[in-house]
Amino acid sequence: xxxxxxxxxxxxxVVIGLEVHCQVTSKSKLFSGGSASFGGEPNDHVxxxxxxxxxxxxxxxxxxVEQAVRTGLGLKAQINKRSVFSRKNYFYADMPLGYQITQxxxxxxxxGTILLELEGGKTKEVGIERLHLEADAxxxxxxxxxxxxxxxxxxxxxxxxxxxxxxxxxxPEEAGAYVRKLRSIVRYLETCDGNMDEGSMRCDVNxxxxxxxxxELRTRCEIKNVNSVRFVMQAVEYEAQRHVELYDEGxxxxxxxxxxxxxxxxxxSMRSKEHAHDYRYFPEPDLLPVDLTDDYIDNIRKxxxxxxxERRERYISDFGLSAIDAGVLVAERENAxxxxxxxxxxxxKMAANWVTTNLFGALKKNGKHISESPVSAENLGKLLDLIAxxxxxxxxxxxxxxxxxxxxxxxxxxxxxxxxxQITDTGAIEGILDDIIANNPGQVEQYKGGxxxxxxxxxxxxxxxxxxxxxxxxxNKLLKDKLSD
Amino acid sequence: MSDxxxxxxxxxxxxLAKGDFSSVELTESCLAxxxxxxxxxxxxxxxxxxxxxxxxxxxxxxxxxxxxxxxxGVPIAVKDLFCTEGVLTTAASHILDGYTPVxxxxxxxxxxxxxxxxxxxANLDEFAMGSANxxxxxxxxxxxxxxxxxxxxxxxxSSGGSAAAVAGDLCLAATGTDTxxxxxxxxxxxxxxxxxxxxxxxSRWGVVAFASSLDQPGPMTKTVRDAAIMLQSMAGHxxxxxxxxxxxxxxxxxxxxxxxxxxxxxxxxxYRVDGMPAEIEALWQKGAEWLxxxxxxxxxxxxxxxxxxxxxxYIVAPAEASANLARxxxxxxxxxxxGESIDDMYMNTRGEGFGKExxxxxxxxxxxLSAGYYDAYYLKAQQIRTLIAKDFTDAYEQVDVILTPTAPxxxxxxxxNLDDPLAMYLNDVFTVPAxxxxxxxxxxxxxxxxxxxxxxxxxxGKSFDEETVLRVAGVMETAAAFSAKPGQ
Numbered sequence: 001x002x003x004x005x006x007x008x009x010x011x012x013x014v015v016i017g018l019e020v021h022c023q024v025t026s027k028s029k030l031f032s033g034g035s036a037s038f039g040g041e042p043n044d045h046v047x048x049x050x051x052x053x054x055x056x057x058x059x060x061x062x063x064x065v066e067q068a069v070r071t072g073l074g075l076k077a078q079i080n081k082r083s084v085f086s087r088k089n090y091f092y093a094d095m096p097l098g099y100q101i102t103q104x105x106x107x108x109x110x111x112g113t114i115l116l117e118l119e120g121g122k123t124k125e126v127g128i129e130r131l132h133l134e135a136d137a138x139x140x141x142x143x144x145x146x147x148x149x150x151x152x153x154x155x156x157x158x159x160x161x162x163x164x165x166x167x168x169x170x171x172p173e174e175a176g177a178y179v180r181k182l183r184s185i186v187r188y189l190e191t192c193d194g195n196m197d198e199g200s201m202r203c204d205v206n207x208x209x210x211x212x213x214x215x216e217l218r219t220r221c222e223i224k225n226v227n228s229v230r231f232v233m234q235a236v237e238y239e240a241q242r243h244v245e246l247y248d249e250g251x252x253x254x255x256x257x258x259x260x261x262x263x264x265x266x267x268x269s270m271r272s273k274e275h276a277h278d279y280r281y282f283p284e285p286d287l288l289p290v291d292l293t294d295d296y297i298d299n300i301r302k303x304x305x306x307x308x309x310e311r312r313e314r315y316i317s318d319f320g321l322s323a324i325d326a327g328v329l330v331a332e333r334e335n336a337x338x339x340x341x342x343x344x345x346x347x348x349k350m351a352a353n354w355v356t357t358n359l360f361g362a363l364k365k366n367g368k369h370i371s372e373s374p375v376s377a378e379n380l381g382k383l384l385d386l387i388a389x390x391x392x393x394x395x396x397x398x399x400x401x402x403x404x405x406x407x408x409x410x411x412x413x414x415x416x417x418x419x420x421x422q423i424t425d426t427g428a429i430e431g432i433l434d435d436i437i438a439n440n441p442g443q444v445e446q447y448k449g450g451x452x453x454x455x456x457x458x459x460x461x462x463x464x465x466x467x468x469x470x471x472x473x474x475x476n477k478l479l480k481d482k483l484s485d
Numbered sequence: 486m487s488d489x490x491x492x493x494x495x496x497x498x499x500x501l502a503k504g505d506f507s508s509v510e511l512t513e514s515c516l517a518x519x520x521x522x523x524x525x526x527x528x529x530x531x532x533x534x535x536x537x538x539x540x541x542x543x544x545x546x547x548x549x550x551x552x553x554x555x556x557x558g559v560p561i562a563v564k565d566l567f568c569t570e571g572v573l574t575t576a577a578s579h580i581l582d583g584y585t586p587v588x589x590x591x592x593x594x595x596x597x598x599x600x601x602x603x604x605x606x607a608n609l610d611e612f613a614m615g616s617a618n619x620x621x622x623x624x625x626x627x628x629x630x631x632x633x634x635x636x637x638x639x640x641x642x643s644s645g646g647s648a649a650a651v652a653g654d655l656c657l658a659a660t661g662t663d664t665x666x667x668x669x670x671x672x673x674x675x676x677x678x679x680x681x682x683x684x685x686x687x688s689r690w691g692v693v694a695f696a697s698s699l700d701q702p703g704p705m706t707k708t709v710r711d712a713a714i715m716l717q718s719m720a721g722h723x724x725x726x727x728x729x730x731x732x733x734x735x736x737x738x739x740x741x742x743x744x745x746x747x748x749x750x751x752x753x754x755x756y757r758v759d760g761m762p763a764e765i766e767a768l769w770q771k772g773a774e775w776l777x778x779x780x781x782x783x784x785x786x787x788x789x790x791x792x793x794x795x796x797x798x799y800i801v802a803p804a805e806a807s808a809n810l811a812r813x814x815x816x817x818x819x820x821x822x823x824g825e826s827i828d829d830m831y832m833n834t835r836g837e838g839f840g841k842e843x844x845x846x847x848x849x850x851x852x853x854l855s856a857g858y859y860d861a862y863y864l865k866a867q868q869i870r871t872l873i874a875k876d877f878t879d880a881y882e883q884v885d886v887i888l889t890p891t892a893p894x895x896x897x898x899x900x901x902n903l904d905d906p907l908a909m910y911l912n913d914v915f916t917v918p919a920x921x922x923x924x925x926x927x928x929x930x931x932x933x934x935x936x937x938x939x940x941x942x943x944x945x946g947k948s949f950d951e952e953t954v955l956r957v958a959g960v961m962e963t964a965a966a967f968s969a970k971p972g973q
Contacts, residue, residue, distance in 0.1 A: 048588060052812040054581070055568045055590060055691040057726050087808050089854070091831055098811020149827070151816065280854035282863060285697035285805055287727050 030159035031058030052096025077112025102134035127166035319348035508558030557600030580838025590691025608646030618645025641671030666916025673941025684923030688723030740952035746780030751884035775964035807850025
């Protein structure tokens with residue numbers, strides 16, 4: 001779906017690129033033995049190097065490199081056999097070394113691609129420019145004291161993967177889909193927990209606009225620290241509109257770094273190009289280049305899990321699911337695992353339908369994550385079995401499911417205790433039918449006179465009389481037989 | 486027993502082993518000498534309590550038959566660039582005011598574990614930036630040798646306090662660090678032995694960084710044998726320093742066979758620089774003759790990129806220093822000079838905390854890394870550095886070691902060259918090329934100048950071949966029979 005902003009002189013399209021910082025799942029930091037876990041008392045997780053003490057040296061955390069390579073492979077990207085750490089120099093109170101150790105012209109991972117799933121089952125490929133490893137900064141706390149800033153170095157030195165996209169996205173929806181897909185991939189790979197609330201995934205959004213049909217890239221603005229999918233989409237919308245309005249007024253946006261205000265969905269200037277830092281990158285002399293062998297890379301490749309794209313294809317080809325259902329199910333690893341448990345040995349389409357419609361609906365309504373689902377995958381499977389073997393009808397199953405959502409529990413027991421078993425005994429159903437036919441001669445007359453639609457009315461009466469327990473198929477068949485006598 | 490402070494490490498090892506004297510006696514003798522020679526200003530911090538305590542422990546170990554090594558009980562000075570647990574560590578800079586590390590550098594820790602007794606923290610040029618020990622916040626170090634007119638002379642730098650302490654017999658030996666000549670040049674100026682090992686031989690962990698790709702700790706001693714003994718203790722792979730070489734150590738003392746027959750000694754023509762005093766040229770010649778007489782073969786060689794080494798060094802070292810010194814920002818430790826904003830605080834702290842030479846190098850380093858200048862300076866310098874290293878690689882296909890003077894002059898009076906940084910930088914002209922290539926080098930005292938001051942000769946070796954360097958140095962030491970002492 002195209003996203004066009006109508007300006008006064010022409011129509012504009014939006015050009016979006018994203019830089020996403022993903023915290024590497026690892027016990028220790030990128031260059032020190034300091035703990036990388038979230039939280040803790042301020043300055044609890046600080047090693048000698050993290051505090052920038054004299055004479056301290058960095059040593060590369062090999063697991064972090066492995067995680068970067070794993071993520072690169074998950075993004076179908078080029079893995080560079082030699083990568084080099086560099087120093088990025090600038091002063092900030094929460095950056096103890098006075099430089100950030102990062103990768104500059106030789107990152108561990110080069111170009112790759114990511115497949116976005118968009119509305120209506122459409123897809124779009126977005127290019128990955130690079131993935132590099134870098135150390136995080138600490139945190140400045142400005143609200144602890146009237147005139148002083150406090151510094152918490154717990155985060156200082158934590159390993160980040162900065163994943164940079166190509167400027168391939170054209171709509172807010174695509175930008176949102178990109179973040180969701182990237183999060184899905186790193187979660188499948190277990191290289192980042194993808195938790196945006198805790199800041200383990202943070203987005204910088206680059207936005208520019210250009211007249212529809214133009215090839216040029218115009219001046220872009222970088223919006224920092226946009227920390228939810230919804231905010232990414234809002235930031236793009238606001239910023240693109242701002243650019244168009246500037247062009248309309250005969251002005252131009254200036255290249256600058258802007259901050260997103262989640263309170264009102266706007267962006268504001270943080271620093272302009274004139275105040276941009278000269279980072280004076282140069283190769284980090286305290287570290288040797290990282291050299292990877294083909295064997296090393298292949299061994300990681302061999303341990304890659306099935307990724308969302310492959311799983312989606314499998315759901316479509318093996319289970320016959322629709323692209324949309326398959327996409328919804330694979331997006332989160334835990335959802336897919338839940339679905340596979342329910343579908344195991346059962347009708348997969350039916351399982352998909354129950355999971356995506358009933359279960360997800362109930363979870364959403366209760367504001368719960370699948371890991372907190374009151375209905376276990378095993379129990380939902382049992383419920384489907386009860387439908388399949390005609391113990392209950394689909395209608396009754398919905399009631400049982402509601403009971404399971406409310407109070408949990410085993411569907412077999414619920415059906416047993418509440419006496420919800422379907423009536424499949426021909427004699428019992430015939431008894432009910434006979435009563436209804438006897439009590440409604442007028443309707444019988446009309447039906448026989450050619451008003452076929454009345455069959456529905458008769459079915460409804462029977463179901464009502466049986467409290468929904470009569471097998472609808474049998475009711476239909478027996479009714480037709482009896483009425484045509 | 487008097488004058489124990491004048492012993493070599495090897496002598497002390499033997500005397501301690503025989504029970505002729507104790508480490509406490511040895512240490513007390515050094516402490517007395519330190520007191521008597523306070524005027525040299527060789528130490529920033531003296532640690533007599535720690536010294537006596539460790540000496541006592543050493544004596545107890547020895548009584549129990551558990552002496553750790555040749556260094557056990559040997560009193561040494563530690564350059565105040567090595568972080569020492571619980572002991573003020575200043576790098577001779579105001580900006581590290583009151584900084585007491587909670588950790589011990591790997592090298593000083595190795596020595597400590599081997600039983601060496603730390604007498605104190607030796608003075609140096611601020612952040613090891615200097616060639617005359619005149620940039621220390623804690624004042625100039627005075628060379629124990631005096632000029633013929635009695636003027637105070639510089640000890641060289643940056644390890645000036647270490648060199649003066651060894652030359653003046655305030656200690657038996659000292660640690661130094663060498664970035665562009667900071668061990669070898671002061672060794673030459675003070676008439677002692679100074680060994681810069683191969684880059685990667687000794688760990689840099691816990692050594693306040695000046696230029697990471699060049700810094701290398703090494704021993705400063707009275708004899709070549711002592712250098713071998715002390716290096717044995719200091720060196721070794723350290724997983725905390727990624728640039729530390731993961732290779733086993735040879736027995737360095739065993740390399741002193743006294744035999745250089747058939748060895749090829751290179752004489753690089755490019756080291757005959759304009760304006761070098763004739764007496765240094767003559768001493769160099771003499772050195773070659775000693776080795777020839779001992780059976781070595783003298784080979785004329787060329788190191789064509791030598792003339793670029795000094796300018797390249799003064800791009801690469803300041804560039805790295807400009808980043809290495811960024812951590813001294815007043816935020817977490819050391820000096821803080823408050824300001825209106827954080828930027829003001831940075832400027833006030835660094836403006837007051839760093840001396841002029843340090844500020845000069847931080848600015849040069851910042852400049853050469855800046856956008857628009859990086860390619861012309863830093864990148865070009867790194868390319869030339871590769872060529873300089875290749876010069877040596879080529880030369881070592883022909884020869885085993887290279888012989889050069891250590892410095893283009895003897896020690897000069899304090900105050901000279903102060904207004905002329907370039908003249909000061911020229912002190913390192915012979916030491917810098919091997920630093921750029923990461924190669925081992927040693928300076929040994931080879932003779933006296935006309936004015937009676939010590940002059941050193943330098944031997945450079947192949948990468949991780951300190952053994953040959955020590956072996957040839959040992960032969961030259963014997964031939965030179967340098968026995969002059971300062972103040973006599």
